[in-house]
Amino acid sequence: NAGVIQTPRHKVTGKGQEATLWCEPISGHSAVFWYRQTIVQGLEFLTYFRNQAPIDDSGMPKERFSAQMPNQSHSTLKIQSTQPQDSAVYLCASSLAAGKAPLFGEGTRLSVL
Amino acid sequence: GDSVTQKEGLVTLTEGLPVMLNCTYQTIYSNAFLFWYVHYLNESPRLLLKSSTDNKRTEHQGFHATLHKSSSSFHLQKSSAQLSDSALYYCALIRRDYNQGKLIFGQGTKLSIKP
Numbered sequence: 001n002a003g004v005i006q007t008p009r010h011k012v013t014g015k016g017q018e019a020t021l022w023c024e025p026i027s028g029h030s031a032v033f034w035y036r037q038t039i040v041q042g043l044e045f046l047t048y049f050r051n052q053a054p055i056d057d058s059g060m061p062k063e064r065f066s067a068q069m070p071n072q073s074h075s076t077l078k079i080q081s082t083q084p085q086d087s088a089v090y091l092c093a094s095s096l097a098a099g100k101a102p103l104f105g106e107g108t109r110l111s112v113l
Numbered sequence: 114g115d116s117v118t119q120k121e122g123l124v125t126l127t128e129g130l131p132v133m134l135n136c137t138y139q140t141i142y143s144n145a146f147l148f149w150y151v152h153y154l155n156e157s158p159r160l161l162l163k164s165s166t167d168n169k170r171t172e173h174q175g176f177h178a179t180l181h182k183s184s185s186s187f188h189l190q191k192s193s194a195q196l197s198d199s200a201l202y203y204c205a206l207i208r209r210d211y212n213q214g215k216l217i218f219g220q221g222t223k224l225s226i227k228p
Contacts (some may be wrong), residue, residue, distance in 0.1 A: 043218040
């Protein structure tokens with residue numbers, strides 16, 4: 001079992017550019033989560049899919065962030081017009097079912113210059 | 114809403130001393146899963162402990178925690194710290210209703226073990 005796969009591991013963008021982060025959940029897991037990790041805020045919840053349907057996006061900054069799950073094998077997090085404050089490690093996690101402990105990927109470190 | 118509080122941002126200990134990392138939580142739901150995740154640098158956060166049973170001790174890899182619903186606490190303990198325990202530790206909560214499967218994390222506690 002390969003675990004949750006996130007690509008790229010590191011991404012550097014210029015201010016105002018777009019960044020797309022990819023996540024491949026563990027096969028058979030029905031729930032997929034996106035979190036953002038910073039030193040100041042810790043692990044912040046962004047959004048959550050169950051069986052590919054968006055369930056809760058209450059943590060997503062509304063204007064520039066969007067997430068999709070077009071099929072059961074991958075999810076994307078897109079950040080438009082990136083800003084320096086978007087710099088963080090973005091973590092994807094998946095779980096077998098709601099209420100089960102999610103397993104995390106290694107994250108994508110986004111640096112916005 | 115639901116929340117998890119880890120009061121200590123940084124805990125520094127000498128190897129061999131006992132470890133205790135505090136975690137308290139708030140939820141309006143009587144049932145919840147509580148978790149401890151450990152995050153080593155350049156790795157993915159991984160599950161260390163979990164519990165949903167009141168007053169039952171759960172153990173893994175030398176660490177233990179007991180969920181106390183009366184005090185809404187789930188403190189992480191270890192009898193003797195090792196250098197390899199240095200990492201970031203997160204306490205987290207999942208409500209036990211089907212519609213809410215997201216993990217709510219505390220701020221995290223960085224544990225630093227010195228020789």
